[in-house]
Amino acid sequence: MKITSLGYLRVESPNAKEWATFGPEVLGLAVSEDLAGGPDTVSLTNDDRPGRLQISEGPHNRVQCIGWELPGAGDLADAVATLEQAGVTVERGTAEECRAAKVRQLVRFTDPAGFTHELFYGQLVVPGSFRPGRGTAGFVTRGQGLGHVVLVVPDLTESLDFFCTVLGFRVSDEIDFDGNTLVFLHVNPRHHSLAIMGIPGMRGLHHLMLQVEDLDDVGIAHQLVLDRQIPLAMTLGRHANDRMLSFYVRSPSGFEIEYGWGASTVDVPDQWVVTHMKSTSIWGHRPGDAPPPACLEPVSPPAS
Ligand SMILES: [Fe+2]
Structure with a gap:
């Protein structure tokens, strides 16, 4: 696919x-x-x-x-x-x-x-129509799409098999942390358009990542979040796998927005080698003051 x-x-x-x-x-x-x-x-x-x-x-x-x-x-x-x-x-x-x-x-x-x-x-494109709500150098989209989503799934193996075997996603890498495994999947040069994390009995959206073109836009957004006292889910940090420099803010809808810059890309997919890591970040990304995620829901086990 x-x-x-x-x-x-x-x-x-x-x-x-x-x-x-x-x-x-x-x-x-x-x-x-x-x-x-x-x-x-x-x-x-x-x-x-x-x-x-x-x-x-x-x-x-x-x-x-x-x-x-x-x-x-x-x-x-x-x-x-x-x-x-x-x-x-x-x-x-x-x-x-x-x-x-x-x-x-x-x-x-x-x-x-x-x-x-x-x-x-055939998605609608209106060239020249982007009018950001505040001054910004813009977002990284084009061939890389909206951004990435990270989903919590009740059965990691089952979901991974579906996304890779049926939908054609390719694994970028895997990270084990806090007793969980996160698997990162790509479909274009963006390091991951999707990542999945298995938590038995749960399903939901952990975060949506938006990538900006200019590092200053991360700083400006971070300052706005602090000034407006919007709960920070994770402090500024740099991810170990895609090297994204980002912070996580709790959105009004219970999931987080990762707001980042500077991610590396998958430029030659056929030469990509999957690795695994033991930490999500090189530095930072410490827990913030946000309440527990509120975009997760329990999943009833399949009837046996
Ligand atoms: Fe992310």
Whole structure:
């Protein structure tokens, strides 16, 4: 399967409205000028593709859908065939759903952990439309997509097998820490577009990473977070594997935003060698003052 990037993320949250200020003012995202998701949805983006991050008012902090880009219609048809051969039920998006997602065509399925994913092609691009909510040098997207997501899954082996064997993700590296294993997966030069961490009985979104072009933008965002007394989930630090210099802020919706700069890339995928590490960071990334994550939910064990 030819997934090329993380295209979009939709989240449900009781605090969706807070993103109308948190997104543009703190993170420097642009508010997408459309109401495709309805008046209860805050639609944001970090480049010229509107609505890459949509947060909709709802009773729970939970991921509604993770959107993955494919190059074209033929690749989407091939992906459907691959999923169905693997015994996965695939639902075709309606014209209305495609319009709301701003794509030509999409299909939807559920992964073994229970997350809803969409595969799409033909995302809307409005060249020159990116108007960040504050001064910023911009975000690293283009061939690398929106950023990366880190998911908590109840069964790491089962999810890893699904993402690699069925969806075609490639392992970048693995990190063992605090008794957990994190596996990092790439589909383009971004070191990881997805990472998964196994926590038995739990499922949820740990964080979304947004990468800025200029180191000063990390400092400016960090200062804004401190000034506004927004809970910091992890202090400034530099990751051991992708060398991202970042901090983690608790979003209004229980998951964290990793705000980073300077990550290394996977430039020659066929020559990439998987390694494993014992620490997530070279320095920093100490726990901050944020409350425990609130975008995780218990998963009932399968009926035996
Ligand atoms: Fe991250």
